[in-house]
Amino acid sequence: MRVAILGASGSIGTQALDVCRQHADKLSVVTISVNSSTERAVAIAREFGVSHVVVSDVTHRNDPVLRDLPAGCDCSFGPGALEDVAWMDDVDCVLNAVVGAAGIHVGYAALKAGKVLTYANKESIVIAGDLLMPLAKPGMLVPLDSEHSAIFQCLVGERHADIHCLWLTCSGGPFYGLSREELSRATAAQALRHPTWTMGPKITIDSATLMNKGLEIIEAHHLFDVPIDDVRVLVQRQSRIHSMVEFADGVVKAQLGPSDMRIPIQYAFSYPERWATPSPRVDYAAGEPLTFGEADESTFRCLALAKHAGRVGGTLPCAMNAANEVANLAFREDRCGFLDIERTVEAVMGRTDVVPVESVEQLAEVDAWARQEAESLLGGHK
The missing domain is CATH 1.10.1740.10 (RNA polymerase sigma factor, region 2, helix turn helix motif)
Structure with a gap:
């Protein structure tokens, strides 16, 4: 499969490239994008033999390092160039890891172009789910978020009518259990120390406020066609249960695994197949016990605000x-x-x-x- 990795220098993009590196017989990286990291873009292009590079920040158009792009690799600039990637004939799958609302245009273009869209840009679904979901054909929109990938996997072979609710798990972030007075003194350095996941700075702060979980509720509402209030949040501090689906008969299916984003990234590429794991396996007998807790919406009000936005x-x-x-x-x-x-x-x-x-x-x-x-x-x- 020929893939375009947009946001290649970020956390998700870097881990996606590692998956491509481990499965070079199945995946070919043909296009990448970066915002401004032109030195990194050149290194990636040279390693993977990329044919096209997009640099979103036009102020880096004349960076001298771009002269070192491999022969036959062209380079374009500006946010509009990201959308053009979706229409390239040599792209089968677009991985959208562009941070923030800017990723909406890429996702829209990819679905319009009939490409497989694997995405970590939850904002595009949160903001424009009403526009994007009608364009998504079965199997053409595969989530990369660990929680939504987990739900996606739990629903394989199940009937939508049998869903009772979705359980989105979260670690609770670095401030779990703190009071509002303690939160008022929290610093960015403290908030960036996530207990279990290694992520980019924006999403790490969103995890500390629980806004990330609120965005994921709206995302799940659109992706899986369930009401906002049927998407429930469960604190799972060890980040071993990545999410669950509860069915009408009371049965709950959960997806467990290492806290390694390469696993949902790989599944998005391999679906409906499963490839050899990119991560060390978990020894569940030797690990710490799994615990569960409640997400405190009155203390972490971003979660309540996001749910309200989703309902409206x-x-x-x-x-x-x-x-x-x-x-x-x-x-x-x-x-x-x-x-x-x-x-x-x-x-x-x-x-x-x-x-x-x-x-x-x-x-x-x-x-x-x-x-x-x-x-x-x-x-x-x-």
Whole structure:
């Protein structure tokens, strides 16, 4: 299979390349994208014999290192070039690991072009699920998130009518069990110390606020066609149970495995087959006991806000996501406190004029407006 890995220099992209490296007889990397890491892009292109590179940040157009791209490898620039990848004849599968709302255009183009879309960009489904899901043919949209991959696997061979609820598991993040007073003093450095997963900085902060789990609830709602309130969150501190499905008869199917993103990435490439594991196996007899807990929505209010946005629908998830991206970055840059993330998100949601989703262009306008509102709200914070 010929794959395009978009966001190749990030955490997911790097692990996807490792899967391709281990299964070079089955996977061929033909196209990659980076935002600005041109040196990394050249190294990847040379190792994998890539035929096309996209650099999203046009200010890196003249980076001298790009002269070292292998012979026959062309390079294009700007966000629009990402969408062009979906229409390339030599691309069978698009892995979308572009961070944030920018990935929506790539996912939309890939589905329109009839390509297999494997994605870690949950924001695209959260924001534009109403647009994307009608385009997704069976087996053509495969999630990379460990939780949604787990649910996807649990549902193989099952009837949709038999679903009682979905259980999204989470580690609880680095601040599990803390009070709101303690959270008010939390720093970005502390929030970036995730207990079990190695991820990019944006998603790691989202995991600390539980916004990541809120986004995943909306994503699961769209992917698996279940009501928001039938997607439940369960804290599983050891990150061994990646999610579960409960059926009408009370039976629960769970997917367990190592805390290694290469496994859901590989499954997205191999589906419906299973290939040799890229990760050391878990010794369940020697491991620590599995524990379960409740996600505290009153302490981690981003989770409650995301669920509300999912219930309301329309353009509200788009505004919520945009505000969160702005506040998340502000926190990482020490421009606001940890609890200011949820306050900013809630304020922008309260100001949003919610209407049905009609187009990608409309969502871009809502996204831009919400970002401006969030920046304005954060302007007074130091």
